[in-house]
Amino acid sequence: MVSWRTSRAKRLEAELIAIVGYRVIGVLGRTLRWKTEGLEHFERLVASGRQPVMAFWHGRILPATYFFRRRGIVVITSENFDGEWIAGIIERFGYGTARGSTSRGARKALLQLTRDMTAGKPAGFTVDGPRGPANIAQPGAVWLAKTTRNPVLPFHLEANRYWTLNSWDRTQIPKPFATVALVVGEPFDVPAEADDDGIELARRELDERLRTLERRASELLTRAETE
Numbered sequence: 001m002v003s004w005r006t007s008r009a010k011r012l013e014a015e016l017i018a019i020v021g022y023r024v025i026g027v028l029g030r031t032l033r034w035k036t037e038g039l040e041h042f043e044r045l046v047a048s049g050r051q052p053v054m055a056f057w058h059g060r061i062l063p064a065t066y067f068f069r070r071r072g073i074v075v076i077t078s079e080n081f082d083g084e085w086i087a088g089i090i091e092r093f094g095y096g097t098a099r100g101s102t103s104r105g106a107r108k109a110l111l112q113l114t115r116d117m118t119a120g121k122p123a124g125f126t127v128d129g130p131r132g133p134a135n136i137a138q139p140g141a142v143w144l145a146k147t148t149r150n151p152v153l154p155f156h157l158e159a160n161r162y163w164t165l166n167s168w169d170r171t172q173i174p175k176p177f178a179t180v181a182l183v184v185g186e187p188f189d190v191p192a193e194a195d196d197d198g199i200e201l202a203r204r205e206l207d208e209r210l211r212t213l214e215r216r217a218s219e220l221l222t223r224a225e226t227e
Helices: 008-031 039-048 058-067 081-092 106-118 140-148 196-226
Strands: 033-037 053-056 074-077 096-099 123-126 152-159 162-164 172-174 179-184
Touching: 008 058, 008 081, 033 196, 039 152, 039 179, 053 140, 053 196, 058 123, 058 152, 058 172, 058 179, 074 081, 074 106, 081 096, 096 106, 106 123, 106 140, 123 140, 140 152, 140 196, 152 172, 152 196, 179 196
Parallel strands: 033 179, 053 123, 053 152, 074 096, 074 123
Antiparallel strands: 152 179, 162 172
16 A cells, blocks of 8 residues: 655645644633642652653643643654644644554554653653554553653543544534533552563553543533533
């Protein structure tokens, strides 16, 4: 199969999608109202000189991209056509990209993330991506935390009004002027000497913490509606 990269038309298409997508997300994001809890965990880590491995569900990419823009966070994007325009969007929002995915090119992407974290940049990790199963944490973020000696920082976002895409991750797109709850959990370390069992234990811990944050985000939205 001929790579899309050899087609000038496909490269131009990816660029145009990125330009339009960036502008649409920017316009939508400026209408959103935010309820945040635990953001100090992120701020304290960065101020201390350590960098978080920011872990969240794939289905919350859009509001996460907007909220954490311009912070130098590095994320994995795939090397296929979709990954090209996605990279074009998030780079315009001030993110760095490590090209690859957790299914193909995983080793290259994780090594790039390791280098970026060593250079003092936070990492963003959709822990159930790129293909699921949805809302089941995979071990990539835990492995990265173990390797770089940086903590995992789980967080969750939930909107009170949104569209849901018919995709494997049921991607949530907040509607204009929606309220979005962002809850950041406490960071936790993965021991450098963790073996396979230790990695699995940390993965389960991350999975459970994310589910707890989901419930807390829903509680914040319920409270916001009664205020």
